[in-house]
Amino acid sequence: MENLLAFGCLVLTLALYWLAKKLYRRTGNWWTAPLLAVPLLVIGAVVVGHIPYHTYFQDTHWLSWLLGPATVAFAIPIYEQRQVIRKHALSLSCGVLVAMPVAVMSSVWLARAFGLSEMLQKSLAPRSISTPFAMATASSIGASPDLTAVFVVITGVAGMLLGELMLMLLPLRSRLAKGALLGAAAHGAGTAKANELGAEEGVVASLTMMLGGIATVFAAPLIAWFV
Numbered sequence: 001m002e003n004l005l006a007f008g009c010l011v012l013t014l015a016l017y018w019l020a021k022k023l024y025r026r027t028g029n030w031w032t033a034p035l036l037a038v039p040l041l042v043i044g045a046v047v048v049g050h051i052p053y054h055t056y057f058q059d060t061h062w063l064s065w066l067l068g069p070a071t072v073a074f075a076i077p078i079y080e081q082r083q084v085i086r087k088h089a090l091s092l093s094c095g096v097l098v099a100m101p102v103a104v105m106s107s108v109w110l111a112r113a114f115g116l117s118e119m120l121q122k123s124l125a126p127r128s129i130s131t132p133f134a135m136a137t138a139s140s141i142g143a144s145p146d147l148t149a150v151f152v153v154i155t156g157v158a159g160m161l162l163g164e165l166m167l168m169l170l171p172l173r174s175r176l177a178k179g180a181l182l183g184a185a186a187h188g189a190g191t192a193k194a195n196e197l198g199a200e201e202g203v204v205a206s207l208t209m210m211l212g213g214i215a216t217v218f219a220a221p222l223i224a225w226f227v
Contacts (some may be wrong), residue, residue: 002055003058005051005055006055006056006058006059006060007059008200009055009056009058009059009060010048010052010059010060010062010063012042012045013038013042013060013063014050016037016041016042017034017038017111019035020032020033020034020038020041020179021034024219025089026036029077030160030161033157033160033189035115035153035156035157035160035188036157036160038209039153051116058147066135078090080164081203081206081207084203084207085207086173088176088204090179091176092204092207092208092211095180095184095185095208096208096211096212096215097182097215098127099128099184099185099212100184100212100215100216100219103127103128103129103184104125104126104128104216104226105186105226106222107121107124107125107128108124108226109129111124119143119144119147120147120168122138122141122143122144122214122224123138123143123144123147123148123151124148124151125137125143125223125226126138126143126148126151126152126184126216127148127151127154127155128152128155128184128185128186128187128190128212129152129209129212129213129216130152130187130189130210130212130213131149131152131153131187131188131210133213133216134148134149134151134213134216135148135149135202136166136217136220137163137216137217137220137223140217140220140221141220141222141223141224142224152187155186156186156187156188156189156190157188157189158186159182159185159186159187159189159190160186160189160190160192160193163181163182163186163190163193163194164193164197165187167181167182175197175200175201175204176204178197178201178204179194179195179197179200179201179202179203179204179205179208180204180205180208181215182194182201182205183204183205183206183207183208183209183212184208184209187209187212188209189211190205190209191201191205191206191209194206
């Protein structure tokens with residue numbers, strides 16, 4: 001019975017994602033975004049059905065496993081956009097070198113200011129990079145990968161919802177700057193929003209997200225020391 005329930009959780013998660021993605025493409029409403037709608041619906045189903053976490057994770061852990069191949073697959077768009085990297089190498093490098101330390105340090109300092117535990121501080125540190133990189137970094141610095149994944153989703157949703165508003169308030173005219181802002185601050189969700197603004201913004205956001213994730217993984221020993 002438990003195995004059947006676990007399989008049902010996997011089917012439910014995939015079905016909700018497919019439906020939310022289809023609905024978001026049709027309507028464009030923020031509340032239908034898969035990154036927001038699917039976790040809330042899954043949490044609701046697990047709570048209402050009194051499904052233990054280990055039962056839900058029994059089969060859905062394969063979705064987490066896919067983060068590994070997804071991380072390796074990031075090499076493909078980096079290679080395809082190598083001309084963009086060469087053209088804007090200095091700007092992208094400066095953006096990543098500034099954005100990633102600011103994201104990590106601000107997360108940790110705010111967590112300390114609110115008196116959060118050391119585990120929460122460590123789990124919050126890599127919240128501004130894409131999930132595969134964030135979970136790899138979390139494992140390296142002694143944080144909880146599951147907690148980090150939750151914080152990454154929250155960061156992405158906030159960036160997706162507030163990113164366009166921030167661009168309206170900030171005096172940014174450069175498409176490069178707009179894409180870099182969304183990619184560095186809100187990773188995958190920010191990149192999706194950047195693609196809605198324009199092709200160039202989407203490319204730059206994607207590159208910034210990937211380069212920032214790679215830089216953070218390599219900087220994991222420094223992050224562990226800082227925390």
